[in-house]
Amino acid sequence: MISTRRKTAESVPWGRLSETIARNGCLRERDIYVEDMRNYRLPYFKACLLATILEDVIPQLRILDACNTELRFIKTISAMDVLLADKFGVESQKTQNDINDIDLKNIHCMKYKLDKLQADRDFILQVLTETYKNLCIERDFQSLTDSVTQIVQKDENLHSLAEVERTNRMLRRESHKQLRQQRNHIKSVCYESNSEIEFLRLHVEEVLAKVDESMVKYEKDIESIDLKIQIMRNYYETMQNKNQLLEETIKEHAEFMKNWITFKDDREAARKHCEIMNNSAIIVQAWWRGLLVRKQLGPYKTVKKKQTPSKPNDKSKKKK
Structure with missing residues (x-):
């Protein structure tokens, strides 16, 4: 497709x-x-x-x-x-939309x-x-x-x-006309609503008093919670510092172990190298000495003995 x-x-x-x-x-x-x-x-x-x-x-x-x-x-x-x-x-006053x-x-x-x-x-x-x-x-x-x-x-x-x-412009014009009519009606109703407003005002004052009491209680609770949070924050900071110290010691130990392992590996490699060189030298020396012995060279060379001449008088005596 x-x-x-x-x-x-x-x-x-x-x-x-x-x-x-x-x-x-x-x-x-x-x-x-x-x-x-x-x-x-x-x-x-x-x-x-x-x-x-x-x-x-x-x-x-x-x-x-x-x-x-x-x-x-x-x-x-x-x-x-x-x-x-x-x-x-x-x-400056922050607005959620740039159009405002x-x-x-x-x-x-x-x-x-x-x-x-x-x-x-x-x-x-x-x-x-x-x-x-x-x-x-x-x-x-x-x-x-x-x-x-x-x-x-x-x-x-x-x-x-x-x-x-x-x-909307057409609707606004019509709404203005209706608004004028409603305004006249509202003026007549306002006088009747004043008594109700006074009653509601007293009720609002009672509610505000209760709100003040709840605000005082809220502040006390917030102070206690802040204190607990501060204690927990200090405890967390101490534990975090201990954790950092432990991590540093672990890193140091790991670095020490790594250096020790590399030292042991280098030492073992040097020992093996010396052992191989020593064995190689022994083999070469043994081969060379065997070659000297077989070829009769150097200190293993055979020396010819000198023949002493015999005296004639002694020979005649022996014959007799």
């Missing part, structure tokens, strides 16, 4: 997505094409060419961001209040424009970096297509939000 999808993705040109959407407006064909493109792999040569282009573009974008001193200066001036607050340790920090009355100020410009640059750099990684590793551009679909979805969401805003 995957091989057939790859073949279809290779045979189909890259502009098929826009053609099918413009021609038929069918989401099913777009989903099938996107699924085929996820299994599509570029040839190695094309992937390398695109990767080298992105490899040149990414440093240029980073250099452009790092060398634009004028933009940094303007951004620093626009964010001077925040920087001064950070410098002097003034705590936007001043709608001053929406066209330089600070918001610079933030938008920096966010767009970071997004482009992130998309190019992820595309470069996919080209180098997977030989595809899945991250680029995902980013494009994300942008398209964001535009669709913005259009839907614009439509919702129009409807």
Whole structure:
């Protein structure tokens, strides 16, 4: 199944997505094409060419961001209040969403424009970096297509939000009319509710007194728990120090045993070497001495005895 999808993705040109959407407006064909493109792999040569282009573009974008001193200066001036607050340790109110920090009355100020410009640059750099990684590793551009679909979805969401805003404006106008009517009704009801409010106020005071008593008890309990925690923390620190000392002694003993074993191995190797050399020397000496004895050389050489000449008179005497 995957091989057939790859073949279809290779045979189909890259502009098929826009053609099918413009021609038929069918989401099913777009989903099938996107699924085929996820299994599509570029040839190695094309992937390398695109990767080298992105490899040149990414440093240029980073250099452009790092060398634009004028933009940094303007951004620093626009964010001077925040920087001064950070410098002097003034705590700023933390918000969970950046939209809450936007001043709608001053929406066209330089600070918001610079933030938008920096966010767009970071997004482009992130998309190019992820595309470069996919080209180098997977030989595809899945991250680029995902980013494009994300942008398209964001535009669709913005259009839907614009439509919702129009409807909300109409609803707000109608709600203002109803609010005026309710306001007149509330004014008449307020006089009746004052007595009830007074009764509830007394009840709230009683509840607050009970809450104060529970808070005092809570503080006492917290103090006792903190004391127990401090005792356990000190005990843990002492045990941890003992553990460290034991680990150090174990390491020292292990190092000593390792040195002793290496010393014994070296000594045994030296002894065996000396024994082998001694045996070899004995064998050579025995062979040499045997050779001298067999060849009668050196100190084992035979000496010829000199023959003494016999006297003739003695011979004649012996004959007689």
